[in-house]
Amino acid sequence: MKIDEVPQDRGMMNDHRKEVCYAVDDQGNYVLTGSAGWDPKNIANGQAWELIDKAAGAALQKVRRGQASPLFYHMARHQMSVGLLAKYAGVGRLRVWLHLKPGPFSRLSPAGLQRYAEVFDISVRELKTVPESHVSGSPSV
Amino acid sequence: MKIDFAHRQSAHCESGVCSNLLHHYGLDISEAMAFGMGSGMFFGYLPFIRVNKLPLTTYRCEMGGIFKRVTKRLGCRVNWQKFRSPERAMAALDERLDQGIPVACRTGGYWLPYFPPAFRFHFNMHNLVVYGKEGDDYIISDPVFPGPERCSHRDLLKARFAKGAMAPKGTMYYLKQVPRQVDLAPAVRKGIREVCRRMLRTPGPVIGIRGIRFLAGQVRKWPKKLGEERALLYVGQLIRMQEELGTGGAGFRFMFAAFLQEAATLIETPQLVELSRAMTDVGDRWRKFAVIGGRLCKGRASGDDTYEAMGTLLNECADGEASVYRELLQIV
Numbered sequence: 363m364k365i366d367e368v369p370q371d372r373g374m375m376n377d378h379r380k381e382v383c384y385a386v387d388d389q390g391n392y393v394l395t396g397s398a399g400w401d402p403k404n405i406a407n408g409q410a411w412e413l414i415d416k417a418a419g420a421a422l423q424k425v426r427r428g429q430a431s432p433l434f435y436h437m438a439r440h441q442m443s444v445g446l447l448a449k450y451a452g453v454g455r456l457r458v459w460l461h462l463k464p465g466p467f468s469r470l471s472p473a474g475l476q477r478y479a480e481v482f483d484i485s486v487r488e489l490k491t492v493p494e495s496h497v498s499g500s501p502s503v
Numbered sequence: 504m505k506i507d508f509a510h511r512q513s514a515h516c517e518s519g520v521c522s523n524l525l526h527h528y529g530l531d532i533s534e535a536m537a538f539g540m541g542s543g544m545f546f547g548y549l550p551f552i553r554v555n556k557l558p559l560t561t562y563r564c565e566m567g568g569i570f571k572r573v574t575k576r577l578g579c580r581v582n583w584q585k586f587r588s589p590e591r592a593m594a595a596l597d598e599r600l601d602q603g604i605p606v607a608c609r610t611g612g613y614w615l616p617y618f619p620p621a622f623r624f625h626f627n628m629h630n631l632v633v634y635g636k637e638g639d640d641y642i643i644s645d646p647v648f649p650g651p652e653r654c655s656h657r658d659l660l661k662a663r664f665a666k667g668a669m670a671p672k673g674t675m676y677y678l679k680q681v682p683r684q685v686d687l688a689p690a691v692r693k694g695i696r697e698v699c700r701r702m703l704r705t706p707g708p709v710i711g712i713r714g715i716r717f718l719a720g721q722v723r724k725w726p727k728k729l730g731e732e733r734a735l736l737y738v739g740q741l742i743r744m745q746e747e748l749g750t751g752g753a754g755f756r757f758m759f760a761a762f763l764q765e766a767a768t769l770i771e772t773p774q775l776v777e778l779s780r781a782m783t784d785v786g787d788r789w790r791k792f793a794v795i796g797g798r799l800c801k802g803r804a805s806g807d808d809t810y811e812a813m814g815t816l817l818n819e820c821a822d823g824e825a826s827v828y829r830e831l832l833q834i835v
Contacts, residue, residue, distance in 0.1 A: 363752060363787060374621040379649055382514040384535070384757035386783060392535070392761035394514075396649075397752075402797030406742035407621055409735070409800055410555070441613075441625055449666035500621040 368397050373404030411500045414441055419496045426492070431467030435492045436482050439499065450481045505635030508605050510644040510651050514751030514758060515563075516630040518543060519646025520607045521570045523632060527605055528681035530577070534646075535751075539762030540576055540690045541569030542697040544755055547710045548718040554668075557740040560718070562754030564701075566628045566669065570607075570676070572697075576690035580680040585672050589664050592673035593656065596633060599677060605634040605644075609674040611665020617645070617652040622747075627669045633659070647749055688770045695766070695835045698759075699828040712825045719817035726810050734810070738796040746793055753793075756786035756824075774834050778827050785823035792816045 365385040375381065380396030387393050421438035424430040437447050444462070448455040453474075460466045461478075472486070479489045508527055513519030513534040521537040538544070543564050550558035563569075574581045586592035599606045611627040612618055635642035640653045654662070663673045702711040709717060725734035744754070751758040760782035767775035795808045795816070 363757060363783070363790065374619060376619045376621065379619075381647060382512050382751065384514060384751040384761050390780070392757075392764050392779075394512075400746060402742055402793040403746040405797045405800050406739040407747065409739040410624075410743065411621070413555070413736070446625065446667050449670075499623065 365393065365395055368395050369400040370398040371401045371404060372398040373401070374399055374407050407500075411498060414438075415496060415498045422492055422496050428464060431462055431464045432490055432492045433467055433478060434462045435496075436478070436484075436489065437462070439496070440482060447478075447481065451477045453477065504600065505637065505642055506600070506603055506605050508632070508634035508644060511646070512649045513646040515543075515749045515755070516628075516646050517566070517569045518758075520630045520632055521573050523644060523646060524605060524607060524678055525573075525577075525579075525681065528678055529683075530681060530685060532573075532687075533765065535758050535761035536687075536691075536765055537573050538569060538755070538758050539698075539766060540687075540694040541571075541573040542694045542701070543569045544698045544702070544759045545710075546702065546712075546714050546754075548714045548721070549709055550721070554740070557737060560741055560744045562745060562750060562756075567609075570630075572694070573690070574678070576693055577685050577687075578682050579678055581676060582679050583674070583676045585674050587672075589660050589673065592663060592675070593660055596675060597636065599675075600633065600636055604677050605632050606675050606677045607632050608659075608663055609671035610659075610662035611667070611671060612662075614658055614661040614665060615645075616654060616658050617643075617648065625665070625667050627665050627667060627671055629662075691766045691770050692835050695763075695831055699832045699835075702828050703825065703832070712821050712828075715817055715821040715824070719814040719821065722817060723810050723814040735800050738813075739800050742793045742796045742800075745789060753786035753789040756782060756789055760786060770835070772834055774830075778830060781823065781827050785820055785827070788816055788820050788823065792820070 363385045365387050368383050368385050375398060380398050382394050383397040384392055385395050418435065418438040421430065421435045425432055425435045444455055444458050448458045451458065461470060475486045475489060479486045482489065509523070511523055511526070513522060515534065515538065518534045518538040518541065521541065522532050522534045525532050545561060545564045547561045548558065549561070552559040584595060586595070596606055607630055610629050610631060611625060612629045613623050613625050631646070632644040633641050634644055639656050641656065641659050643652045643654050645652050663671060665671060705711045708714065725737055729737065746752070760779045763775045763779035763782060767773055767779065792813055795813050798804045798808045
């Protein structure tokens, strides 16, 4: 890649930061230069976020219909599986799975709720509620 | 309290950490040099390992390998530590900082607050250097970002104890002793030879040049085997592994070419300049592959942008790389 071919397609870096790219200058020597981003990878990254947002959106619908507890949405929003959430919360997988149902979730003790809230860095009150609509975690998409 | 540490931005986290730490102890080794000496170059298409339910492709060696090999080949003494207790891990970090030692930590990317939102995935292979603490904030030299960053105690603790596949478990490492005088040439030779052997002679179909050819064959089959929609996800994942933050472009191929160019003067083998150019050509081909993939994903493919064309490009990459490695083995 020549230095004047280094792409500057801003996308994933949301501010003025640039990443380093290796390119060849006029004399054929390698130099480090900044790149704001590149379309093919912005597209690939956007594709990954679409999947995450689709899963989170579907989870939100399920919670709104009363088929799952709010924990289900928060888990999806943070790209977590039951196994991963179990590890973060220090709760058994089976119990996490159970807490994804509205009934068992509503019977959780304050300490149990606190555990989950800490994983997501939110308050217990926020944990018990879900937003009107899902907002993507990646604003650049 | 802040250690006088020079933050230099680099393309890849581990080789960047390695280069910056050595630089702190008076060894001026560029990132590309560290990458080459540590034999970071690799290829593996491992469809039986899944990331987000998609096959894993890797363009670099195992995590931690670059730092391990560079320090070994230069004769540095290193300390690695893993922790069970987060409190102890943070206390040990503070202690080293008080002694004036910059410490590298392995972290998960998801919990680092200075990461742009688009990069926040559960990805547990990120390396950074902590070199100071002010109040509750740690001062961090994260090699992939342009300037020093800050991160609170709580966030860093979370990042160091990220869970999931390849959990870092608070891993931290630092240099205990660095020799004053080093001879870089043998380390460079060793680095190159290991890469060549690995890429040409690893048995089995999934690693090295054979891995690239295997992937080429698979790519051609994807649309039929998986259906259009899922095939696109596979392609997207490939591009992300190849290009996303931390490869310096073309899945480390440009970085390796830069290393060969630097090595040419170091070990006085001018033929390496020619091979560096050949590797750059291969890298350009990898980029072309990503361009076609990107167009397919976006639904903007023209007549020539097909899975067949991608497979052909990959085979060309394999041919190009193989001839570079073969020649390298003969002259180094």
